[in-house]
Amino acid sequence: xxxxxxxxxxxxxxxxxxxxxxxxxxxxxxxxxxxxxxxxxxxxxxxxxxxxxxxxxxxxxxxxxxxxxxxxxxxxxxxxxxxxxxxxxxxxxxxxxxxxxxxxxxxxxxxxxxxxxxxxxxxxxxxxxxxxxxxxxxxxxxxxxxxxxxxxxxxxxxxxxxxxxxxxxxxxxxxxxxxxxxxxxxxxxxxxxxxxxxxxxxxxxxxxxxxxxxxxxxxxxxxxxxxxxxxxxxxxxxxxxxxxxxxxxxxxxxxxxxxxxxxxxxxxxxxxxxxxxxxxxxxxxxxxxxxxxxxxxxxxxxx
Amino acid sequence: xxxxxxxxxxxxxxxxxxxxxxxxxxxxxxxxxxxxxxxxxxxxxxxxxxxxxxxxxxxxxxxxxxxxxxxxxxxxxxxxxxxxxxxxxxxxxxxxxxxxxxxxxxxxxxxxxxxxxxxxxxxxxxxxxxxxxxxxxxxxxxxxxxxxxxxxxxxxxxxxxxxxxxxxxxxxxxxxxxxxxxxxxxxxxxxxxxxxxxxxxxxxxxxxxxxxxxxxxxxxxxxxxxxxxxxxxxxxxxxxxxxxxxxxxxxxxxxxxxxxxxxxxxxxxxxxxxxxxxxxxxxxxxxxxxxxxxxxxxxxxxxxxxxxxxxxxxxxxxxxxxxxxxxxxxxxxxxxxxxxxxxxxxxxxxxxxxxxxxxxxxxxxxxxxxxxxxxxxxxxxxxxxxxxxxxxxxxxxxxxxxxxxxxxxxxxxxxxxxxxxxxxxxxxxxxxxxxxxxxxxxxxxxxxxxxxxxxxxxxxxxxxxxxxxxxxxxxxxxxxxxxxxxxxxxxxxxxxxxxxxxxxxxxxxxxxxxxxxxxxxxxxxxxxxxxxxxxxxxxxxxxx
Numbered sequence: 001x002x003x004x005x006x007x008x009x010x011x012x013x014x015x016x017x018x019x020x021x022x023x024x025x026x027x028x029x030x031x032x033x034x035x036x037x038x039x040x041x042x043x044x045x046x047x048x049x050x051x052x053x054x055x056x057x058x059x060x061x062x063x064x065x066x067x068x069x070x071x072x073x074x075x076x077x078x079x080x081x082x083x084x085x086x087x088x089x090x091x092x093x094x095x096x097x098x099x100x101x102x103x104x105x106x107x108x109x110x111x112x113x114x115x116x117x118x119x120x121x122x123x124x125x126x127x128x129x130x131x132x133x134x135x136x137x138x139x140x141x142x143x144x145x146x147x148x149x150x151x152x153x154x155x156x157x158x159x160x161x162x163x164x165x166x167x168x169x170x171x172x173x174x175x176x177x178x179x180x181x182x183x184x185x186x187x188x189x190x191x192x193x194x195x196x197x198x199x200x201x202x203x204x205x206x207x208x209x210x211x212x213x214x215x216x217x218x219x220x221x222x223x224x225x226x227x228x229x230x231x232x233x234x235x236x237x238x239x240x241x242x243x244x245x246x247x248x249x250x251x252x253x254x255x256x257x258x259x260x261x262x263x264x265x266x267x268x269x270x271x272x273x274x275x276x277x278x279x280x281x282x283x284x285x286x287x288x289x290x291x292x293x294x295x296x297x298x299x300x301x302x303x
Numbered sequence: 304x305x306x307x308x309x310x311x312x313x314x315x316x317x318x319x320x321x322x323x324x325x326x327x328x329x330x331x332x333x334x335x336x337x338x339x340x341x342x343x344x345x346x347x348x349x350x351x352x353x354x355x356x357x358x359x360x361x362x363x364x365x366x367x368x369x370x371x372x373x374x375x376x377x378x379x380x381x382x383x384x385x386x387x388x389x390x391x392x393x394x395x396x397x398x399x400x401x402x403x404x405x406x407x408x409x410x411x412x413x414x415x416x417x418x419x420x421x422x423x424x425x426x427x428x429x430x431x432x433x434x435x436x437x438x439x440x441x442x443x444x445x446x447x448x449x450x451x452x453x454x455x456x457x458x459x460x461x462x463x464x465x466x467x468x469x470x471x472x473x474x475x476x477x478x479x480x481x482x483x484x485x486x487x488x489x490x491x492x493x494x495x496x497x498x499x500x501x502x503x504x505x506x507x508x509x510x511x512x513x514x515x516x517x518x519x520x521x522x523x524x525x526x527x528x529x530x531x532x533x534x535x536x537x538x539x540x541x542x543x544x545x546x547x548x549x550x551x552x553x554x555x556x557x558x559x560x561x562x563x564x565x566x567x568x569x570x571x572x573x574x575x576x577x578x579x580x581x582x583x584x585x586x587x588x589x590x591x592x593x594x595x596x597x598x599x600x601x602x603x604x605x606x607x608x609x610x611x612x613x614x615x616x617x618x619x620x621x622x623x624x625x626x627x628x629x630x631x632x633x634x635x636x637x638x639x640x641x642x643x644x645x646x647x648x649x650x651x652x653x654x655x656x657x658x659x660x661x662x663x664x665x666x667x668x669x670x671x672x673x674x675x676x677x678x679x680x681x682x683x684x685x686x687x688x689x690x691x692x693x694x695x696x697x698x699x700x701x702x703x704x705x706x707x708x709x710x711x712x713x714x715x716x717x718x719x720x721x722x723x724x725x726x727x728x729x730x731x732x733x734x735x736x737x738x739x740x741x742x743x744x745x746x747x748x749x750x751x752x753x754x755x756x757x758x759x760x761x762x763x764x765x766x767x768x769x770x771x772x773x774x775x776x777x778x779x780x781x782x783x784x785x786x787x788x789x790x791x792x793x794x795x796x797x798x799x800x801x802x803x804x805x806x807x808x809x810x811x812x813x814x815x816x817x818x819x820x821x822x823x824x825x826x827x828x829x830x831x832x833x834x835x836x837x838x839x840x841x842x843x844x845x846x847x
Binding site: 204238240277292 | 650724757759819822823829830831832834835838839842
């Protein structure tokens with residue numbers, strides 16, 4: 001248990017030092033540290049400890065990405081021949097693979113940015129939702145490419161994350177306007193495309209993202225505007241929600257609320273689910289995918 | 304000149320009449336053409352074509368079409384009173400020869416040769432299978448494709464075309480080649496179609512339950528194993544229904560067949576057994592068209608048999624095959640349904656109202672398991688005529704203690720607002736993501752989509768097939784039309800439907816549901832969207 005607390009502290013420290021890092025990447029770094037310091041005698045024991053560590057991290061930060069990143073990390077490091085007679089050798093192999101995985105995913109945001117910015121044409125008006133570091137990277141790349149475009153950001157209550165995004169964009173000298181969440185339908189006719197980030201990409205090809213994404217998707221479908229999602233591949237998660245209700249509670253609410261509040265019906269969920277029929281394309285470090293291709297990639301990742 | 308049907312043929316080109324007669328001699332039974340005669344024929348044809356270069360096409364084409372539907376006049380040289388062959392092909396080729404383009408000549412010649420060989424075969428057949436029924440002599444033209452201007456689908460793809468039927472019979476007969484049989488009756492009989500078929504589905508077979516396929520085979524059948532005969536009868540009478548039940552029954556019967564099999568001397572088990580199985584499979588498909596699951600099972604068995612090493616002793620090989628079949632049933636059907644239930648139970652939450660259609664063994668199993676796991680839900684069973692399979696599902700669920708409601712499919716839009724999920728079974732999942740299931744399923748999926756109710760299809764991976772189909776017409780199954788006749792208050796109004804010429808009864812068995820109406824497919828590999836079926840097929844093929 002002492003280890004677990006240390007783990008959580010390490011995780012929090014990571015996020016503090018590097019606010020720009022994706023929470024999943026921070027989680028994986030902490031897990032790698034945990035793996036290095038782990039004292040178990042058997043591989044099975046090691047795996048169990050890792051699973052418990054992931055659970056502990058999920059309790060700290062209840063976003064989907066931490067859960068999916070953790071599981072993918074575990075799969076990746078164990079997806080190799082662990083037939084060495086010496087446990088420390090096996091551990092070294094796993095640590096090596098862990099470092100490799102970490103390196104790969106640290107680069108994924110850059111890859112996504114490179115892929116997506118070509119879809120932004122000169123003079124485009126872009127609508128985005130809440131604050132996403134990947135979308136920011138994409139817009140940064142587009143601006144560096146000397147493209148002229150304007151951005152509309154929704155306020156995204158209850159935490160007003162949109163205002164943060166607007167500030168960051170302002171620092172990049174991109175003309176930005178903050179709009180109310182309720183004004184999405186109003187502004188939709190003016191925009192050319194919608195780009196949002198994702199907390200998790202589910203098996204059906206749909207996405208889980210900050211609350212308000214679903215209605216933005218429905219509006220854009222009604223106006224026939226392309227709806228793009230940018231996400232790194234470690235956000236692919238083995239969930240298959242059928243509707244909003246079907247998303248597990250542990251993702252819907254913030255971690256501390258889950259622990260303290262008794263009646264979740266009184267709480268407001270922080271995320272919603274956007275079905276694949278409303279999404280035009282997904283930009284990931286695995287390439288530009290249609291929603292139906294996500295399942296293909298997931299099968300490749302997990303099977 | 305009048306044909307054997309008695310129909311007057313008008314517009315025959317009398318200038319070429321002589322040539323017609325000459326070239327049609329082989330349409331009559333009996334003599335095989337010698338090589339010289341064939342060559343002579345070809346030369347004459349070439350000559351004839353050169354002479355006819357000036358004749359124009361279109362009016363001839365019209366006459367061709369007409370002539371094509373008429374049997375040839377008899378030729379003095381070789382005659383046989385009982386000729387039933389299709390001489391029309393030659394007519395068509397003849398008239399096509401009249402078309403000027405010399406470039407067509409080779410194709411025409413080839414087609415003519417093909418037609419000739421066909422009719423030779425049929426004539427030989429006519430002698431051998433005296434008892435063989437063949438369609439009444441109203442042959443339709445086969446190589447309409449020869450006509451350069453008019454492109455029509457060759458009519459020989461139609462199932463009721465006598466030439467095609469004969470080809471099928473010939474194929475069935477060829478499967479008896481290695482066996483010694485003295486009976487004159489066909490080993491694998493051709494079942495005849497029953498009643499008027501709706502034109503959209505005229506390419507499918509429609510059999511009557513009152514004329515079982517075993518009427519024409521000698522009992523005890525010397526070639527077909529008795530348990531296969533029994534199985535075929537069970538299929539055709541509807542005693543065994545449902546794709547899982549049919550596949551399991553088929554596999555058990557094959558186990559019995561393998562048990563009773565003994566390798567003839569100088570034969571290898573791996574090759575001979577496969578050949579022995581072919582007539583059985585033809586017989587079964589005559590009883591009832593094979594389902595996709597049965598097709599996959601048969602493919603698996605054939606592969607296993609042909610993989611038996613030749614030095615393997617017979618008893619050992621038989622034991623191995625039986626073990627293979629057992630493991631197939633266990634893995635692909637029994638364990639798969641356990642895995643599917645596990646995934647499906649995650650999707651059933653307390654307070655759910657679940658709609659099911661018809662009787663799918665898998666869906667019933669899932670619901671029973673979910674009930675055992677203390678999930679609180681109630682079920683609405685939707686049923687439809689004429690099979691009324693929902694009653695069986697209702698019986699099983701109520702026996703478990705699940706709260707059920709029973710409606711007919713006409714009440715679907717009435718109860719759908721109450722429903723939270725729809726669970727459907729599948730007969731097969733096609734490679735383009737379409738779901739083939741009992742007729743009525745696509746209707747349920749459509750209305751559920753309109754009400755925004757999630758539709759979940761449960762299907763084991765062994766039912767995935769490589770076929771692609773976008774509509775329910777191109778490949779389906781027609782059940783006995785008499786099933787639609789219902790007796791109410793002692794009166795059955797449709798009893799004499801055959802006497803009314805403009806009336807057709809259509810009893811479809813399957814329909815296809817597009818993937819946009821299906822939200823989720825639960826398989827033993829996990830939960831996948833409907834569009835990922837080809838991915839699973841690819842992964843499976845890589846595994847094999």
